Amino acid sequence: MALTSRRPVMVALTASGLTLARSLASRIEADIHGLQSRCPDAPYLFDDTIAHIGALFVAGRPIIGICASGILIRAVAPYLSHKTADAPVLAMSDDGVNIVPLLGGHHGGLRIAKALASENDSHIAVTMAGNIAWSASLDEPPQGWRLANPDQAAPVMASLLAGTGAKRDGEAQASLDSWLAKVPHGDDVVLTATMQALAPANNQLVYCPQQLVLGVGCARGCAVEELMPHVLAHLDAHDLNPSAIAAVVSVDIKADEPAIKALAAHLDVPFLVYDVARLEAETPRLANPSEVVHAEIGAHGVAEAAALAASGINGRLLVEKQKSASSTMAVALLDQPCADITMLGGRKTGRVMLIGIGPGQSSWRTPEASRMVQMADELVGYGLYIDILGAIAAHIPRRDFKLGEEEARCRYALETAATGKDVAIICSGDAGIYAMGALVFELLDRTDDDGGVSDAARRVDVVSAPGISALQAAAARSGALLGHDFCTISLSDLLTPWTAIEQRIHAAGAGDFVIAFYNPVSMRRRSQLATARDILISYRGDAVPVLLAQNLGRPDENLIYRTLGTLDINEVDMLTVVMVGAGSSRMFERGTGPAIYTPRGYAKHLDNAVSKGKESKS
Template sequence: MTVVLCLTPAALPTARLIRNGVPGAQLHGLAGRVEDADELFADTMAHMRELFAQGKRIIGVCAAGILVRAVAPLLADKQSEPAVLAVAVDGSAVVPLLGGHHGANQLARQVAMLTGGQAAITTAGDVALGLALDEPPAGWRVGNPAAIKPVTAALLAGGRVRLEVEAGNAEWLDGLPTAEDGQPLVRVTDHAVATDEDELLLHPPVLALGVGCERDCDPAELAGLVDEVLAANSLAAGAIACVVSVDLKACEPAVLQLAQRLGVPARFFTPARLADEAPRLANPSEVVAREIGCPGVSEGAALAAAGPQAILVVEKTKSKRATLAIARSPDCIDAGAVGRGRGRLSVVGIGPGWAGWRAPEASAAIAAATDLVGYGLYLDLLGDAALGKARHESDLGAEADRARMALELAGRGKDVALICSGDAGIYALATLVFELLDRERHADWMRAEIQVIPGISALQAAAARAGAPVNHDFCTISLSDLLTPWETIEKRLQAAAAADFVVCFYNPVSKRRRDQLARARDILLSGRGPETPVILARQLGRPEESIRIITLGELTPDHADMLTLVLVGSSETRRMRAGSREWVYTPRGYAKKLS
């Protein structure tokens, strides 16, 4: 993850520009100075050190000295330290302070392109050679990292290398000074080979690993088959660009874990697309064709991923429950353009609205998403976090349409964030997503990855604003009878009154529903007095926020609307004044200990 740090309002425009231009980046702002951020922090030095210790890339839109002083006590192993960049407030200078050969130089160039500034690259190899051998293009791997230092040192001393390209396109190495009898050797290959001390091994992403397996195949079996085949054919795992299969296997743990283990994307094809590869298969199967609609999975997927000029370097090979095949492309494979990835649906609770109440996990899911689905107001509350992403809006009452749209997009391989106000699992859309999955069970939906990300609920926000009213047993009840019969709601109200719960009412009043709140009030009055405190919390976390405290006897439908949360205390709930503030709290039983 990349974190853009902003300490002052003056730096905010540059910080936003970087956050929006660097995929997956989050904006962290200093509380009290920068409010519109994905996450706020109070202690600058402590926050920087925590991010660095967690291995997160840091782009500080601030003076370089602040970053240096913050992370200096943590410096130990330059091979494992994350990238740290300092960016001038106006974006004119971008300085990679740490991790130059581990992504910082490349990130600095990317940021400089965004800001129109200058990347101040100082590492010797980049300056003298125009490239870094330990920072190859995406998908490339270094086979023997220990050789980078002596090879680079030889080049910086004026030497020439002998470049041998056995696989892929190595145009990025064109700037190297070379000679036919040069030493050391830089070898570009997809084979696993033993090397001398003066030989650098680079693996281009030219191999597509096609796999198939039975349902619930043991991941260890597939991984073992891959290891065995690679060793038998002297092929380098570092040259594998992607793990590919038919889309029916998009949620198969063995396939997904294999891709994770190899550090490459898992990509998938429809049976129809794999059927197009039938003329090129070495081992077509009529049985497979009848079962899934294509005559081969592992060979077909490998060839489809590696392209029309690819050849099979390993034909279909079987274990008890798995198969694999490997195709070689004459050029480097862009894994992101191969087939489609497994879709992901994140049902995200963003809290009541203020970005400072948004959980870091929620901000990360929104930043990673390609598509945002939600009620228009909720998407607007995301501010800059929604920039550059496809928006799919629907009206307030169209919850099923939103959930279905999110599932459809995830089923097509998109990374989707379904945006909910408050907490996604409290009177929001998480349950509707699972209900649709359970009822309709569309194959594409079932293969998508689903995660629910919590947010601060309106109940929590209202309680915090008013004091501590839910510090003892409480319940929540929705007064809307659109989905729940009033008879059921009434039984729950009677139970809450009898049990003397603190009660939080969601959906208290609408234009059409004007009497439920009054009826609920009367039921609660059967178990607690008219002086019971009532908190009216409206538009929490938004500029229009208001908190009002009245009594249960005073409560009428005119006090609330659909943007209001009504929190009714128990018989034990108290009102108190401290200075100019009035607070509400519910004792939990500490009186005996306090006395």
Template sequence: MAERLEARPAVVVLSQGGLASGRKAAELLGGELLGLAGRVEGAETVFQDTGETLRALFAAGRPLVGLCAAGILVRCLAPLLGDKRAEPPVLALAEDGSAVVPLLGGHRGANDLARRLAGTFGVAPAVTTAGDLRLGVALDAPPPGWRLANPEHARGVMARLLAGEAVRIEGEAAWLEPLPQAPDAGLVLRATGTAEAGDPATLVYHPPLLALGVGCERGCAPEELRALVRDSLAEAGLAEAAVAGVFSLDLKADEPAVQALAAALGVPARFFGAGRLEQETPRLATPSDLVFAEVGCHGVAEAAALAAAGAEAALVLAKRKSRRATCAVALAPAPLEAAGLGRPRGALHVVGIGPGQEAWRTPEAGRLIAEASDLVGYGLYLDLLGPLAAGKTRHDYALGEEELRVRAALDLAAEGRTVALVCSGDAGIYAMATLVFELLERGGRPDWGRVEVVVTPGISALQAAAARAGAPLGHDFCTISLSDLLTPWPAIERRLKAAAEGDFVVAFYNPVSRRRTWQLARAREILLERRPAETPVILAGNLGRPAETIRLRTLGSLDPAEVDMLTVVLVGSSESRRVARSDGGSWVYTPRGYAAKAEKEAG
């Protein structure tokens, strides 16, 4: 899967009185300033619903600073709390800057953010975690990329430190230096890339010093590559937890075995072009002319490991081979930040956001948008994302530019970016998902095929219209687009006649446009040949938006002039019925046969 980007902090202001402090906090943290609509003027981004916005930001992994009462943050985020190891930092900041309280993610950055904010506002941070408060270090929460080999012993060591004992630090670990130290201390904190278990008096930390280079044949079994790496590291006495990332040739970016290995190790997978790997040839232990003839560089595993680890690095594990895979390891002189090395496999998220209402957007759609660096789509659909679009690069396209936008999305993803191609409704129903796969089949850039493609469902316009009107889709139904821009009209008319003959409920997409006004009238004529003039018709416009309208008509009275491009038309079958509502309106439903079943059982 695509790697999650480093999240930009979100500073959320709920009243005008907190704007000045919020702006000061946002400038300090490089964050986005969000203000509640109707309550705050001058914010970078405006939002409508406080709870939904806070939950969306939290789910996206963004550090949160709320200029509000701590209780508001707690109540809004409570449904999402579960795993403290995965939650982003959440802080409450008083409107006047007089108090800074880290509420969640203290060991994941909240305490550090609290100290920075407190220093700016000239107050004491309300840090409550014992280790941070008294020692300035949390032993069970090492810096990003570092791993603790024996976390089960961290609490005991911390208790002894709090009781007054000193420690002996072995290896390079600047973040541990605030602790009281003594050369003969009985407690040991060791930073190493070798495999060690630790014990109740020795905590073993593995900094991300190892660059793991891999190569494999196309279709190599993930189990084979994983076993090769595991056995090779064990043979060399190296710790898996010290691996900073999995590195390879860019041609292997879509190889399932490579991606599965990175996921198993919990590290990024990053890739280099053949030209960059060829530069490492003088440092290779086992250069190969055969490999050069096949992929354009004299080695993959060793070269990728060295390219990632840097010019001062050295191989600590030369190339090891299995039947279809290779691996090698280079030791870096300092901890590596794998996310900044090489290039990730690009990802294209094809996202349906529903008809437009935020509440109808699925959590998965929100997550995939949040993980994206770039947004591609029709400008109106991107506008509907609200705060989710903030801080991302937008690529807006007009109606009619569908192929242009899909090509742009694929090109961006092929460059290693994580792209969300945003569609209304469901991405696979008269939307962009189909065109993505059509272009992949047609062919374009050769690296399109290495892009990870994820399609997530959305609530379709026909579902939303049906729900608003009752249950007209309770029995067999079909959808027909009346646009003849891509489908010849004779083919559309054949489908109309088949739907009429089969007595399907029919959902019409693209019923009219500025230049296309006669097709709906012709569709009405065809359906009237097979079903009564009293057949219910639903005209649903601007679904999920403030201007939403639901109008009920009959097939006989349907006037195409009432329909525009933002309207979905649902035409009932001969069995569809209207049921009076107490407010004078009507529900529409299509029975499925339960009454006949009950009569049969009674008889």
């Protein structure tokens, strides 16, 4: 079983570190990343140690650095957030003797350290008081259990350390005896193990076995304001603690129901769905089978059936179907705490993540994009774009598509997500700017007869992580060319007729917009950019600045400064974005080279200030 929610990485900087990593990686289901200059035989390679470790940390990957602690500290320091959110970071000596959990000890770091040390004579340098005193992190209960009031953990642990011991109670207390074996008995605090609903005292921590499954059904468009109080009221009426719920479950045709998704988010548990046939198989165990429901969806129940399907053959109904005007709920009891959500069967609702990775380098990739990449069950995209992600995503299954296979790419992602997977569509720049975002939503909008996708694919979540587009990167590298109104125009006529493109060039010329030309040339298209240049000269003359920005954010990045009159089409390739200034845009020389900017109109204020200054002196 995985020790953390995301796959750990062992980072080796030396040959001996790589040898150690290979001997230990299987214990924690970790990938091995090696510094290319010293560990050329590592499965995954990197060149810049600090940048690579920082990128792994931002992405949420637990890191075991076989190196000095200082290297790890310097690499992750700029990205520290909060102890509940930061990924575990551990330092390990080259000989494996010493392991130092630096971050995330209570959130997977200590489990990793113990697993690495399990068969070695390793020393784990623990500085957390609770672990020293009790060999247990009271804010991190065993898998299958949940702390119902985590905000109270710090003050309760402080009271326990300052006092004599803890009282243990609750009907499930015996199940935690081994975990709490070294916690002394006393009356300073109370450690309660229960599924019962209760309001904790200030000196009390409540641990709930995640042994309940909440089945939910509702009419299409049921309001959150109806479903949420209905469920919570019945949990309270039956003396059930919401923190004992392992998952919210329903039928697959409800995979996109906003109220159910909001309920699962509120409870902070997974939302799983089952097909109609699986729910119908539970009919003999239903307390309240319904012919009405059967006539509508093909199964005799939803809430009870889904809860029983998740609970397995040894599960049983704890709360029979309870109805509101537009919803139903039921609760089933598992025969043991749910330590692994896969034991419930069913599937996730599936998600397509549109991820803009920017022009290239990892430092231009947003933390949100990096985290989404790590959440993916599969990466989909043009092979070059996936390759740009490098070692941080090398462990994730991928499906490459060629240029020209954009529709197949998006259709595959949607239909694969409909099976319960989280699929990432990797796009350069921003996914919504000349990339796959629009095509995904177009497929979702089309009917079956018009080339759309399946009903199941229409129910998947679609989320998007914005990225730095080429026009932003080009402007940033060269000055401030986008300082005033601008537009973008693609010169590719594969999907848009040239007559329409030409009309837009004229409109942009007449409007005196700064223009970013995407897809300026290809192997077969060499004339369109020349035509665009000539059209714009007719509106704004040949002296306006032009920037040719190539391979932005990559090692072979190149900026070429020209004017419309000196623009040579042969200098432009498929990896170039062409930026044409407005009539007001200016290019001037600085000590570091040319700079281009487009003034927004502040000059009049500057001129007024200068004039007033001259008047006051006179």
